[in-house]
Amino acid sequence: MSSGGIIADCHEFLVTAAWPLARVKHWNTFNAARALENQCFLISCNCVGETQGEILGGHSQIVDPWGRVQATLDASESILTAEIDLSQIERVREDFPQLKHRVMGV
Template identity: 65%
Template sequence: MAKKVVKIASVQVEIKDEETKEERIERVSRMLDGLGDYDLILLPEIWATGYFSFDHYKKEAEPLDGDFTRYFSEKAKKLGAYVHAGSFVEKEGDNYYNTSVLFDRKGELVGTSRKIHLFRYGSAEGELLTRGDEPTVLETEFGKIGLSTCYDLRFPELYRAQVDKGAKMFLVTSAWPHQRLAHWNLFNQARALENQCFLVSSNCVGKTKNVLLGGHSQVVDPWGVAVASAGEFETIVKTEIDLGQIESIREEFPQLKHRVL
C-alpha cells in the first residue's frame, strides 16, 4: 500500500557564480544533512553547474553513472529518504541532456527524466542539448510520480500524459528567472489544479550570468492552492502532505472523468 502522509523538503539553492561545481555540491550537501526525517527531498535544475553557465556544460557533463549520481545515491542512502537530486548535464555518446534523477531510501536509482522542452529564449540550452522524448512516470512507495523540468511547465499536455500514466504527484526541478515569476506561480498552480495532483517544485535563487532567478519553490495541492512556498532567498520549503486527499478530491469534484477529448 502506498504511503499516504509524506514529509517533503524542497531545497531552494542560491547560484553563486564564484562557486565551483564541487564547492556548490559540498555546500548543498550540508543543507541536506538535517533532513533525515523527511520522506522526499527535491533539488533544482542544473544547480551544481548553474543553468545559465552554458560555457561549462560540456566540460562539466557526466555519464549517468558518474560522480554526481554516485554522490547523491550515497546521500539518499545515508538520509534514508527519497532524493530527487535535481538535474545535471548528462553525456551519452555524442549527445548531452538535461537529466534529472530520483533515488530511493536505499540509494537505488528509481529512474531518470530527460527534459523534453528545451528553452531557447535567451538560452543556449536548445543549441547545446538534445531533448528527451518520453513523459516520465516513476513507481515509488508514495505511488506514481511524474518528473518534469522548468520550461516543461508551459506544456499542459505533458502533465495530462503523466496523469494518464497514473501520476498522483508532479516533481518539477527548475531554474526559472524572476522576470517571469508571475508565470511560474500560475503554472505551478494550474498544472496541479487541472490534473488534481500534488505538485512540488524546486527553483533556484541568486543572480547568475546577469540573470536574476525567481525562487518561490512551492508545494501545491490538488485544488491548486500553494500550501507551502518560499520567497527569493536560499531556504528549504518543508511541509507534510496527505496523498489520500487526491482520491477524495477527485470523487468530490470528478473533472477528470468528465473529459471528452
C-alpha cells in the same frame, strides 16, 4: 490504469526550474494550474541567484490538488518541507472527476 490514463495513477509531480524573478507571478500561476488540472500535488523547486545575467526567482512551492499553495519560500536559498495528505487526491477527484473525461492520444 484507470479511465483517467497515466495521470490517474499519479499523486505528485516534481518540477525543477531556473525561472526568472521578473516573471515569478507567472511561475506561481503555472504551479497552481498544473496541480489543479492534474489533480495532484505539485512540488516545485526553482533556482535562486544569478545565471547568465538573469536573476532567478526562487519561490519554490508545494501546491495541493485544488491549486492552493500549502507551503512556499521566498527568493532565498532554503529548504521547503511540508506534510501532505495523499488521501486529499481521491477526495478532489471524486468531487471534480474531470480526469475521467480526458481523451489520451487524440
